Structures are given as C-alpha cells and as structure tokens.
Amino acid sequence: RMYRQALEEEHEWSGIMRANLCVSYLMSGERRKAEGIIEDLLFGVKEGKVKGEANGQKLKVLFLVLGTMYCLKKHYLFGLYLISCAHENLNEGIDSDTWHYIKCCLLSFIQFGLKTIGDGEKVNIRGLRPALNLVYKLLAAILEDVESLGPESVIITEALFLREAFGAFSKAVDDISGSQTSRLVIESES
Known part of the structure; x- marks a missing residue:
C-alpha cells in the first residue's frame, strides 16, 4: 500500500528500495x-526514471538477486528472464561471481526439469519450452560476451557444457511432449 501511494504521489523510489520491497513480497x-514492482522497475529503467542506478552495476545486482530468488521459488521463467536483464545491464562484462549465480540457477532449472520429465505430465513438460528458449538465448549472449577471454576460460568451458546439456534437455522435452516444431537447434562449435 505504501508503495502504491508513493507512486501515486510521484515519489522517487530507488531500484534498491523497490527490490527490497519485492523480496519482502516474494x-x-x-x-x-x-511481479508488479519488477515490471514498474523494468519500465522505470527503460524510461530512465529509476533513481540512483546510472552506472548499471546496481541494476545488474538487483536483477540477478531477484532472478535468483524467483528461481529458488521454482518460478524459473520469470527468474531466468530477470537474470537475462541482469546480463543485459552488465557494463564491464560477466565476472566469475555473476557467472556463479547464473550457473546455479541454470543447474537448478535442469534439476527441476528432469523431475518434471520424470513425473511425465505433458502439460508441465510443454511448460518448460519458454524457459528453455530463454536459457539458450542467455547462454548465447554470455558466450558472445566472454569470447575474448580465450578457450581456457572456466566461464567459457562451463557455458559451452551447459549449452550442450540444455540442447539435450530440450530435445528430450520435445520428444516426450511430441512438440517437434519447437525443437531448439544447437549447432556444435567446430
């Protein structure tokens, strides 16, 4: 209620204050x-109306924390979307700490997806498709971002492994759900 009243009175709330309120709601x-607060925040970022986040670093942390929390609550589609927003707001590229949290969420999603496949409900299995598509786009963006680190980079090695794992996972989802038209195509690196 306080948040809505502040918005109506056009008070400026920083992104961090909004994130804290969002965490409380979660x-x-x-x-x-x-989710309403996050959408307000995303709109505020796009419109340049979010106070105190000019350098993007706080936004990266904000979206990463919120995305991680959503993934912990098993709301993977929205959580992974927020993690993608965190990646988009990186100014100096991905670092090992940021990669660690992204990787944990991706591994948690695989674990959740395997359990969903094990349960065998086609409706739930088809529900994995949008998150799988988001994961593939996120991994592609991360690999593009860290390409300059060289082939010895742990981040590159792990991201390539996860991309292959998600490709196999995506194929399994399509095979089980009978949805051949939405199959995710993963091209192997030469």
Missing part, C-alpha cells in the same frame, strides 16, 4: 505484487 508469498 518471501511472504505475494508473487503477483512482487
């Missing part, structure tokens, strides 16, 4: 309110 099970 922890208390009020997901819809949290």
